[in-house]
Structure formats: structure tokens, C-alpha cells
Amino acid sequence: MHSFLSLIAEEDVPQETIDDLKRKMVTRKVPKGHILLRKGDKNSKAYFVKSGCLRSYAIDEKDKEHIIMFAPEGWFISDIDTVANRNSAQLYIDAIEDSEVEILDSELINVFVASTPLALQKLNNRIAVLQKRIIMLMSATLQDRYIDFLETYPEIVQRVPQKMIASYLGVTPEALSKVRGELLKTKDEH
């Protein structure tokens, strides 16, 4: 079972800190489609996904959604900057499957960060992922980016509608559909 506490169980965290976390942690069910965070919200929280799948995204001036990340079970998702600094949210977060999450407010996050290097590792890793994505957007064709996505997140491809993957890759659903058509064609040429 995916849970925040089992995640840090192997870490060198004092029992009293664990007890503290256990007391303050809130678990919540989130039905598919439910929006947990909207741009402008002040109560920005982080979520650890126990089951299901969430996503975070921005909406631009032309009302287009741009998906920042997917979070299947075992992942954290948040508008990190606005949780930590208590600013109003920049992103939206919603459930793309019926899900169950554990809620971490900024106090709990501070405990998490202070008690194990794991939190810092996650932040560093997040930066590396974002940087790689920027380089891919700047240098790779859509086809290469799609193939990279398939290899990096094979489990997500199965669960998420194509138009959301297109949104993540930064292209229209039509463009992604055509690339998929080409890939099938070149694969059949054996």
C-alpha cells in the first residue's frame, strides 16, 4: 500500500516525529474530475497520492490547459512554491481517476524536510526533470518527445487520455495522433 508514512519508514526518522506526522496527517478521497486546487486559491497544499492519479496544470490566456505533471500512486503533487511561501496558487490540481490522497500542509512539509534528506532529494530530482523537459522542448521533435515519454512513463501512458499526453508534450491532440500514426506505420514495415 502506498502511503507517506511507509515511504519514510526506511529513513532515519525519530519515532516521535513519525507519531507526530501520523497524528496530523489527513487522508481524503477525491473522485475523478474533482478539483483540489485552482489558480488564485490561498489554501495551497501538497498531496501524496495513495491510489488513483492526479495532475497539475496551468491555463493560459487562450483557455488552453498545459499539464505540468501527472501523479499516480506513490507520487507527491503540489504547487510547491505556493505551498511553501503561502502565495496564491498558480496551478490547478485535479483527479483524473478516483483517487485517495494524504494532505500535507506547509507545517507538515517543514517537518518532512527537516527530518530526512528524502524531501530535498525529491526537490532536486524535480528540478532535474523540469530541466530535461525544457531541453526536450527546445531540441527534440514531437516524435522524439513522445517516444521519450513512452519510455519514461510507460505506466502513465496506459491510464491517461491521449489529449492529456498531448497537453503534457505541448502540442495539439491532432499532432500527437498523426505522430502515432507514423510510428505504427514504420513499425509495421518489417
Add this chain to the structure above:
Amino acid sequence: MHSFLSLIAEEDVPQETIDDLKRKMVTRKVPKGHILLRKGDKNSKAYFVKSGCLRSYAIDEKDKEHIIMFAPEGWFISDIDTVANRNSAQLYIDAIEDSEVEILDSELINVFVASTPLALQKLNNRIAVLQKRIIMLMSATLQDRYIDFLETYPEIVQRVPQKMIASYLGVTPEALSKVRGELLKTKDEH
């Protein structure tokens, strides 16, 4: 004068920690063009820029440079993920002006992170900046991205060659030049 120690002077850091940092901090001059970090290097460090300007960048399979960030005086720059996790570097870092830097190895960074929330704020802010850039790459035209760059980093525009700004924006120098031409034209139409 920009220095790491004056940066944390206002923070609530114990004197002994400051003394410790002061003892271990190394300052170094870096002439324009000198490369501090190459892809594959194992001795990845973070740098606080006292004067001058550095940049970090990736080189893709077609030998094209993609600039990740500029760091004028007062900024940190590093391949964060590889410093913290002691992996081999993914990025290059070099000086685009004669510069002076303070060197922070992973031990010093740990002290920094542990002694003040400032380090965490910087990481969170970095994530926010990277996310915004991804959204800009996915949704905005080159012209809008360039205008945004001008507004966000006016001091950098003055100091950095256009081809590097083009590299940061993810386009060819020719494309940026044409956008600049259009902007001048529409501005002259008064």
C-alpha cells in the same frame, strides 16, 4: 559587495555556523570563457557569483547548446541534482564575463540548507521559474517569450550576446533577430 555570507547575514544563523562556512568557503576568479563544469564531470559544485556572469547549458546530439540559466552577481548556479547526489554532471557551466565565484561543495550546501529556510526557498523558486518557462515554451509565441525575457531579466539583456538569449529562448539567432526587427518596426509606427 555580493557574497554568500552577506546573503545569509540577515538570516537567523548561529555565529558558529557562519564561522564554519567562512572557514570552508573558497573564492575563485574565473576568466571569461573558462569552463567550470563539463558533462560527465564528477566534481560537480555549486557557485555563488560575486561578480561577472556565468551560464549553465546542455549540448544535444546535434552539438547545439541550450542555455538553462544565466547567473549574474548575487545568483547561485549549479547542476543541483548532480551536486547533491554526486552523480556525473549533465550540464556545462562557464563564465561569459570575467567573474569571481564562491565555491560550495555538497557539504557546504547541506550546512546552508540546514541552517536557514533561504536555501529551500531558492529551490522552490527555481522550480517555479522552470515551470513558468515550460508553460511559456508550450503556449507563447517567440515574440511573447522574448518580451517576457526583456521584462524579467532586463539587466541580463544588456550584458549577454543575442545568440545566447536565442539559445535560452529555444530558437535560432536568425529567428530572434527577425522578431527584434518586427518589434522595432511596430514601435516606430507612432
Add this chain to the structure above:
DNA sequence: CGTGGAGTTGAATACGATCAACACCGGTGG
């Protein structure tokens, strides 16, 4: 059964890449 959302396909269009030519310095060496 229908109805609407998701995905596919095609035609026309827009935007940036590529390639090439050229202007404009800022050195450097004769």
C-alpha cells in the same frame, strides 16, 4: 438506441529552421 467526447485524417495555413549572402564592428598584425 442516441449523444457527446475522444481520436483520426485531410487541406490550408503559420511559424520557425535552414541555408546563404551581406553589413558591421573589434581586434591583430603587418
Add this chain to the structure above:
DNA sequence: CCACCGGTGTTGATCGTATTCAACTCCACG
């Protein structure tokens, strides 16, 4: 002092990739 050179930036023509708009199929779900 000037001639030369390489690097930077500009401009134009052509090409390629993704967007836009539209029509259509296929299901899942009422």
C-alpha cells in the same frame, strides 16, 4: 595606421513541422 579577419547580427528565399479548421469514426454512457 590601415588591411584583414572572425565573430555577431541582419535579411531574404525556401522548406518542414505543427496549428487550425473541418469532417468523420468509434465507443462509453446515459
